[in-house]
Amino acid sequence: MNVLIIGNGGREHAFAYKIKQSSLCKNVYIAPGNAGTALEGINLNIATDNFDALAQACIEKNIELIIVGPELPLVKGIRDYFELHPQVKHIPMVGPSKVGAQLEGSKDFSKQFMLRHHVPTAQAKTFTKENLAEGLRYLETCNMPIVLKADGLAAGKGVIIAQSLTEAKQELTEMLADAKFGAASASVLIEEFLQGIELSIFVLTDGEDYIILPEAKDYKRIGDGDTGLNTGGMGSVSPVVFADAAFLQKVESEVIIPTIQGLKKEGISYKGFIFIGLMNVKGKPYVIEYNARMGDPETQSVLSRIDSDLLELLQAAATGKLKQVQYVATSDYTVSVVMASGGYPGDFKKGFDIKGLSNAQTKVFHAGTKNVNQSIVTDGGRVLAVTGRGKTLAEAREKAYETVGKINWEGVTFRKDIGLDLMNWKNG
Numbered sequence: 415m416n417v418l419i420i421g422n423g424g425r426e427h428a429f430a431y432k433i434k435q436s437s438l439c440k441n442v443y444i445a446p447g448n449a450g451t452a453l454e455g456i457n458l459n460i461a462t463d464n465f466d467a468l469a470q471a472c473i474e475k476n477i478e479l480i481i482v483g484p485e486l487p488l489v490k491g492i493r494d495y496f497e498l499h500p501q502v503k504h505i506p507m508v509g510p511s512k513v514g515a516q517l518e519g520s521k522d523f524s525k526q527f528m529l530r531h532h533v534p535t536a537q538a539k540t541f542t543k544e545n546l547a548e549g550l551r552y553l554e555t556c557n558m559p560i561v562l563k564a565d566g567l568a569a570g571k572g573v574i575i576a577q578s579l580t581e582a583k584q585e586l587t588e589m590l591a592d593a594k595f596g597a598a599s600a601s602v603l604i605e606e607f608l609q610g611i612e613l614s615i616f617v618l619t620d621g622e623d624y625i626i627l628p629e630a631k632d633y634k635r636i637g638d639g640d641t642g643l644n645t646g647g648m649g650s651v652s653p654v655v656f657a658d659a660a661f662l663q664k665v666e667s668e669v670i671i672p673t674i675q676g677l678k679k680e681g682i683s684y685k686g687f688i689f690i691g692l693m694n695v696k697g698k699p700y701v702i703e704y705n706a707r708m709g710d711p712e713t714q715s716v717l718s719r720i721d722s723d724l725l726e727l728l729q730a731a732a733t734g735k736l737k738q739v740q741y742v743a744t745s746d747y748t749v750s751v752v753m754a755s756g757g758y759p760g761d762f763k764k765g766f767d768i769k770g771l772s773n774a775q776t777k778v779f780h781a782g783t784k785n786v787n788q789s790i791v792t793d794g795g796r797v798l799a800v801t802g803r804g805k806t807l808a809e810a811r812e813k814a815y816e817t818v819g820k821i822n823w824e825g826v827t828f829r830k831d832i833g834l835d836l837m838n839w840k841n842g
């Protein structure tokens with residue numbers, strides 16, 4: 415099978431790596447990819463939202479399965495575009511339609527969806543510029559802290575947790591009246607703050623059946639001990655010890671089944687991933703957000719625990735045959751440590767030579783990297799994700815950090831505590 419993966423992050427490198435291992439795989443193409451994906455397959459220099467050029471490449475390369483990595487092309491309607499294109503509409507795709515992707519693309523849409531289908535979630539009210547005054551009055555009735563969420567895609571920056579009423583009012587005004595996040599904050603949700611521990615659940619569905627993939631914990635802040643600015647994710651761990659069987663059972667019955675059935679009831683044909691950001695509040699799951707894709711760097715840890723043929727699984731999801739495939743995940747632990755450019759998530763410089771890649775003893779997934787004159791140089795904020803796998807969390811951490819210690823470039827930064835909080839975790 416010829417496969418096209420759309421995206422250029424560590425997530426897409428992980429997909430390419432696993433897909434290449436499948437006996438069903440003939441060629442794997444990545445658009446646009448990075449220096450790491452170039453080691454697994456062939457990069458095509460096409461932007462993720464250039465649908466015309468992607469369709470053309472599918473025709474030329476005789477692509478038989480498309481996997482859409484990031485949210486942007488999904489929210490812009492890549493599936494809808496392909497389904498209307500006579501020469502590519504037959505190609506199975508992993509990724510929902512534009513309306514399905516609204517689960518991620520509009521926080522108001524996803525909140526209303528959860529309420530319609532009785533999926534447990536925090537209470538929220540949505541306001542626009544027109545009723546800003548009402549929003550400000552509403553804030554006076556809320557307990558602090560309070561969560562303000564830009565309705566649309568804001569590159570992971572659209573959520574503000576305000577500690578005081580003054581801060582909340584100022585933020586709401588900036589988001590609505592001053593368009594702090596552009597069109598994304600034309601509507602803002604004021605949402606109850608949930609106190610608990612977060613984890614991410616990943617579901618692969620063909621619209622009828624579903625597979626629950628290994629869960630993961632993401633480390634979002636730049637600094638050790640969850641300090642400093644928010645990032646795209648500085649590390650991930652799977653499995654998550656506090657997600658015990660009883661909790662996961664509740665997630666399936668209270669969240670996953672109502673979500674899949676809700677999509678069906680609303681006539682939204684959904685073939686792809688649903689990434690569910692959850693808060694565990696005293697053993698009860700609440701949905702914080704849906705994403706219409708896999709997470710990054712969660713994918714690197716999650717896929718590294720899947721021992722079945724990933725390509726077979728993805729093809730089955732894209733063609734409505736998920737019921738027919740075998741799925742096996744190992745009980746091993748995986749830990750992914752992101753190595754980033756100095757300064758990230760603020761300003762940073764690119765183009766530094768990455769040294770020591772050939773000394774790696776565990777898998778190194780690339781994100782912001784590119785090839786320049788036969789060397790691999792930094793080309794983004796998050797540069798690499800080093801993934802270790804072991805029988806215990808300690809072993810997986812050790813393997814990941816051993817390799818991290820062998821790789822270097824000017825200004826490199828990484829968290830030293832990925833998975834540390836879960837090492838001696840006691841439930842209850």
Ligand code: AMP
Pocket residue numbers: 536561570572573605606607608609612634691702703
């Ligand atoms: P999101 O962009 O929706 O993933 O939100 C970013 C982060 O904000 C989440 O990972 C949570 O840590 C936090 N967050 C979002 N909603 C809530 C909530 N209702 N209560 C507490 N924290 C939240």
Ligand code: GLY
Pocket residue numbers: 632646647705708709710711712
């Ligand atoms: N790591 C969080 C995300 O992919 O959205």
